[in-house]
Amino acid sequence: MAKTIQNQILGVLGGGQLGRMLIQSAINYNQDIHILDPDPNAPCRDIAQHFQVGSLKDFDTVYSFGKSCDVITVEIESVNADALQKLADEGKKVFPQPQILKLIQDKREQKKFYQDNGIPTAEFVLTESKSDVIAKKDFLPAVNKLGKEGYDGRGVQILRSEADLEKAFDAPGLLEKLIDFDKEIAVTVARNENGDLVAYPAVECAFHPTANLVEFLFAPAQISVEIEAKAQEIAKEVILKLDMVGILAVELFVTKSGEVLVNEIAPRPHNSGHHTIEANFTSQFEQHLRAVMNWPLGNPDLRCPAAMINLLGEDGFSGPVLIEGKEEALIERGVYIHLYGKKLTKPFRKMGHVTILDENVETLKVRANRIKELIKIKSTP
Amino acid sequence: MAKTIQNQILGVLGGGQLGRMLIQSAINYNQDIHILDPDPNAPCRDIAQHFQVGSLKDFDTVYSFGKSCDVITVEIESVNADALQKLADEGKKVFPQPQILKLIQDKREQKKFYQDNGIPTAEFVLTESKSDVIAKKDFLPAVNKLGKEGYDGRGVQILRSEADLEKAFDAPGLLEKLIDFDKEIAVTVARNENGDLVAYPAVECAFHPTANLVEFLFAPAQISVEIEAKAQEIAKEVILKLDMVGILAVELFVTKSGEVLVNEIAPRPHNSGHHTIEANFTSQFEQHLRAVMNWPLGNPDLRCPAAMINLLGEDGFSGPVLIEGKEEALIERGVYIHLYGKKLTKPFRKMGHVTILDENVETLKVRANRIKELIKIKSTP
Numbered sequence: 001m002a003k004t005i006q007n008q009i010l011g012v013l014g015g016g017q018l019g020r021m022l023i024q025s026a027i028n029y030n031q032d033i034h035i036l037d038p039d040p041n042a043p044c045r046d047i048a049q050h051f052q053v054g055s056l057k058d059f060d061t062v063y064s065f066g067k068s069c070d071v072i073t074v075e076i077e078s079v080n081a082d083a084l085q086k087l088a089d090e091g092k093k094v095f096p097q098p099q100i101l102k103l104i105q106d107k108r109e110q111k112k113f114y115q116d117n118g119i120p121t122a123e124f125v126l127t128e129s130k131s132d133v134i135a136k137k138d139f140l141p142a143v144n145k146l147g148k149e150g151y152d153g154r155g156v157q158i159l160r161s162e163a164d165l166e167k168a169f170d171a172p173g174l175l176e177k178l179i180d181f182d183k184e185i186a187v188t189v190a191r192n193e194n195g196d197l198v199a200y201p202a203v204e205c206a207f208h209p210t211a212n213l214v215e216f217l218f219a220p221a222q223i224s225v226e227i228e229a230k231a232q233e234i235a236k237e238v239i240l241k242l243d244m245v246g247i248l249a250v251e252l253f254v255t256k257s258g259e260v261l262v263n264e265i266a267p268r269p270h271n272s273g274h275h276t277i278e279a280n281f282t283s284q285f286e287q288h289l290r291a292v293m294n295w296p297l298g299n300p301d302l303r304c305p306a307a308m309i310n311l312l313g314e315d316g317f318s319g320p321v322l323i324e325g326k327e328e329a330l331i332e333r334g335v336y337i338h339l340y341g342k343k344l345t346k347p348f349r350k351m352g353h354v355t356i357l358d359e360n361v362e363t364l365k366v367r368a369n370r371i372k373e374l375i376k377i378k379s380t381p
Numbered sequence: 382m383a384k385t386i387q388n389q390i391l392g393v394l395g396g397g398q399l400g401r402m403l404i405q406s407a408i409n410y411n412q413d414i415h416i417l418d419p420d421p422n423a424p425c426r427d428i429a430q431h432f433q434v435g436s437l438k439d440f441d442t443v444y445s446f447g448k449s450c451d452v453i454t455v456e457i458e459s460v461n462a463d464a465l466q467k468l469a470d471e472g473k474k475v476f477p478q479p480q481i482l483k484l485i486q487d488k489r490e491q492k493k494f495y496q497d498n499g500i501p502t503a504e505f506v507l508t509e510s511k512s513d514v515i516a517k518k519d520f521l522p523a524v525n526k527l528g529k530e531g532y533d534g535r536g537v538q539i540l541r542s543e544a545d546l547e548k549a550f551d552a553p554g555l556l557e558k559l560i561d562f563d564k565e566i567a568v569t570v571a572r573n574e575n576g577d578l579v580a581y582p583a584v585e586c587a588f589h590p591t592a593n594l595v596e597f598l599f600a601p602a603q604i605s606v607e608i609e610a611k612a613q614e615i616a617k618e619v620i621l622k623l624d625m626v627g628i629l630a631v632e633l634f635v636t637k638s639g640e641v642l643v644n645e646i647a648p649r650p651h652n653s654g655h656h657t658i659e660a661n662f663t664s665q666f667e668q669h670l671r672a673v674m675n676w677p678l679g680n681p682d683l684r685c686p687a688a689m690i691n692l693l694g695e696d697g698f699s700g701p702v703l704i705e706g707k708e709e710a711l712i713e714r715g716v717y718i719h720l721y722g723k724k725l726t727k728p729f730r731k732m733g734h735v736t737i738l739d740e741n742v743e744t745l746k747v748r749a750n751r752i753k754e755l756i757k758i759k760s761t762p
Contacts, residue, residue: 020408027405027428030720047408049427281714281738290711299714303685303738330671333662333680339411357662357684 009034010293011069013056013084015044017340017350018075018269018285021277023047025285031293036065043341059083066092073246073292075268077104078149093193095245095292096267103242104267108147108174114262117241119234121262122253123177130170137162142175144168179261181253185221186272187235190247190287193294197239198287199232200280200300203272205251216368217308219275222361223254230260238265247288249273271310275355278336279306304334304357307368311352311377313345319379321345329371334358337375344379351377390415391674392450394437394465396425398721398731399456399650399666402658404428406666412674417446424722440464447473454627454673456649458485459530474574476626476673477648484623485648489528489555495643498622500615502643503634504558511551518543523556525549560642562634566602567653568616571628571668574675578620579668580613581661581681584653586632597749598689600656603742604635611641619646628669630654652691656736659717660687685715685738688749692733692758694726700760702726710752715739718756725760732758 010026012019015037023033023044034050035042045051054061056076062083066072071093072084085098103109114121122143127133133144140162146155146169158178159165184207188200204221221228235250242248249270251263273284282290282298290297320343329335334357345351354371358364391407393400396418404414404425415431416423426432435442437457443464447453452474453465465479484490495502503524508514514525521543527536527550539559540546565588569581585602602609616631623629630651632644654665663671663679671678701724710716715738726732735752739745 023428024405024408027401027722028717028719030722032427046413046430047404047428296708296711298711301714327677330677330679333682336409338409341408341411 008032008070008293009049009068010289011036011066011072012044012075013062013065013072013079014075015039015042015048015051016075017043017338017352019044020047020340021274021283021338022075022269022285022289025283026289028286029289031289034065034069036062041343046341056080063087066094071095071292073268073288074101077101077267081105093292095193096242096248097244100242100244100267104265106147107145108172110265111174111176113241117237119238119241119262120260122179124174126172126174127169128172130168133159133168133173133175134165136175137165139175139177140164141178143178145174145176147172147174179253180256182256183221183223183254184251184263185223185231185254186217186249186251186270187231188247188249188270188273188276188284188287188300189232189235189239190284190291190297190300191239191245192291192297193245196297197236198297198300199236200273200276200284201302202228202231202252203275205272215310215312216372217272217275218361218364218368219279219306219308220302227254227258227260234260234262238262242267245294246291247273247284271350271353274338274353275306275308276300277338278334278355278357279304304359305361305364307356307358307364309354309356309368309372309375310350311339311354311375313347313349313351313377313379315347317377317379318346319344321351322378322380324376324378325374329354329374332356332367332371335371345377389413389451389674390430390449391670392417392447392453393425393456394443394446394453394460395456396420396423396429396432397456398424398719398733400425401428401721402655402664402719403456403650403666403670406664407670409667410670412670415446415450417443422724427722437461444468447475452476452673454649454669455482458482458648462486474673476574477623477629478625481623481625481648485646487528488526489553491646492555492557494622498618500619500622500643501641503560505555507553507555508550509553511549514540514549514554514556515546517556518546520556520558521545522559524559525556526554528553528555560634560644561637563637564602564604564635565632565644566604566612566635567598567630567632567651568612569628569630569651569654569657569665569668569681570616570620571665571672571678571681572620572626573672573678574626577678578617579678579681580617581654581657581665582683583609583612583633584656586653596691596693597753598653598656599742599745599749600660600683600687600689608635608639608641615641615643619643623648626675627672628654628665630665652731652734655719655734656687656689657681658719659715659736659738660685685740686742686745688737688739688745690735690737690749690753690756691731692720692735692756694728694730694732694758696728698758698760699727700725702732703759703761705757705759706755710735710755713737713748713752716752726758 015035020043035048056079062080066087088094202221203219206216339352396416401424416429437460443461447468469475583602584600587597658664720733
């Protein structure tokens with residue numbers, strides 16, 4: 001263990017905010033992290049022990065980067081999984097495992113995986129083209145998803161009626177029954193190579209009406225003990241059936257009839273777990289580190305109810321960052337601002353987040369709304 | 382404010398663990414930090430935006446480093462204060478102010494400052510040489526302190542009786558009445574340029590019997606409301622009388638008769654505040670950053686009772702670090718290990734610390750003792 005912490009190099013594909021917060025956490029353990037990212041100004045640039053500029057999708061680049069590391073992980077799913085597979089075949093530790101990344105990269109495969117493993121998820125039908133979607137119009141209202149290359153809201157759209165069929169994706173994808181959900185929640189689970197498994201308490205997500213990004217998050221989710229238990233059980237089932245090592249965010253729908261259905265999964269630290277830095281005994285970043293390095297997992301309990309707000313670039317502003325309203329927020333007890341070090345803002349770009357702690361769940365909601373209105377990411381004139 | 386956070390460079394004299402934890406905290410604000418340290422392998426090396434190897438005591442080195450920064454602070458007191466004074470005279474922001482560093486560098490001046498400002502402290506007499514100490518032997522039992530160059534227990538010794546006079550310091554120093562104290566406590570205060578002032582709840586220190594370093598720390602201190610109030614009032618009085626900007630750790634004796642006396646002060650993040658990272662709403666590192674950058678100060682309240690253990694190099698071991706017993710500690714809820722990234726250990730070297738959170742103060746003490754016995758810093762064979 002001592003030697004593990006001291007000497008092994010952890011390589012991370014992707015040097016964005018997730019990698020940045022992972023490094024921040026790894027500093028406590030003196031764990032060296034090497035980063036590969038195509039952007040020379042990526043958020044991890046200045047704080048990684050080694051920062052390499054290169055494509056995450058190019059086989060040779062990923063392979064040679066991985067060769068110089070002992071353990072390899074990702075902070076984004078769209079990476080060259082074949083290169084990772086070769087590294088794993090040659091004995092490198094790659095977590096999440098390459099076959100899981102391949103599964104995640106294809107929403108069609110993901111849905112089939114749920115189906116094959118008895119994991120509850122919205123009913124779906126695969127579609128090969130726009131005309132195929134039109135042929136299956138009896139399935140509407142539905143969510144039309146592209147099989148590959150969807151990310152952060154791209155490649156996902158709602159087809160409510162025949163009038164929407166015009167915009168159907170003309171590539172392999174799927175139609176998923178539109179769920180009349182009561183809540184969207186998320187459960188993060190983590191598992192190490194030893195097989196230790198922990199689950200975080202469920203959180204509740206509120207999405208931005210147009211950007212399809214998490215706008216508010218509240219922990220704990222306001223759900224019954226039964227729904228909480230069901231959600232945790234499903235999340236554990238997913239990571240076990242995947243036989244995955246690392247941290248896995250499982251987004252779920254709670255339907256009006258009390259069903260719990262898996263919506264999407266992410267095999268890495270995730271937006272729905274940012275509050276864990278201050279709100280939980282072990283942050284999702286430290287937990288991911290522990291999981292991929294095969295250290296003992298940390299306690300996932302909530303220390304205090306929390307809200308999380310994404311700081312998205314304001315619509316209508318592009319260029320060097322100008323932050324408004326921070327002074328007032330900084331004075332408040334239990335308000336934590338995280339800026340990701342991105343030089344340029346653009347509409348809806350994730351520029352940072354704020355976590356708010358408050359023992360009183362009602363006050364928390366009021367404060368979260370107020371702080372959301374207070375802090376604005378604009379650009380310099 | 383926005384521009385302040387984005388564009389100003391904070392220079393720090395010293396790149397040890399205090400600078401390292403300051404950087405870890407500054408990442409949240411995207412605040413660039415430049416470090417000057419004589420050791421090319423100092424703990425800040427890999428995570429500072431800019432790391433310069435150079436002497437902290439050399440006028441030209443400190444001056445030219447400071448010229449390239451907007452705000453300059455320290456993580457160690459023994460730096461060239463004349464160079465900092467010149468930088469301040471030329472309009473750079475230097476916090477703590479150079480004259481305060483000069484005061485701290487001379488324990489004689491410090492004691493006179495307390496006396497002149499009516500700040501309660503142990504009775505003392507200045508001594509110029511060994512023979513002068515001998516001449517003042519009626520003052521025994523006393524603590525004999527060197528005026529300058531004392532640090533972490535060096536330059537401080539107890540002279541209980543005439544038999545001890547043989548080891549008296551033969552240089553300008555002082556004799557301080559040996560205080561028959563009930564407890565040693567510490568209060569951290571912070572003040573920004575706007576004059577905002579906050580005080581942290583008092584913590585209780587337990588020192589290592591031979592190394593004269595804090596071995597255990599408990600927060601909150603087990604003291605009466607009256608003693609707490611008195612200690613906070615004194616600590617605020619010190620920072621106000623110093624007219625200081627930054628964070629100030631004030632170590633105090635609580636005597637058996639209920640007096641509160643200032644023992645030592647440190648105008649920077651301090652060992653007695655490490656627990657604040659996890660235990661308080663605002664860590665001492667973030668608070669120091671806010672204070673020197675003139676941002677609003679953060680709430681200092683305790684979120685949860687905490688214990689802090691220094692991880693000192695075991696006596697008898699020198700060389701590359703080998704850590705024992707970490708596995709077991711990592712599993713526990715509310716145990717936070719911080720390693721400082723030092724490559725080599727030696728007896729009593731500060732290699733890291735552990736913070737333990739527990740709502741139950743009695744359990745906390747038991748757990749702190751157990752974890753202290755569990756984790757050992759040794760060297761590879």
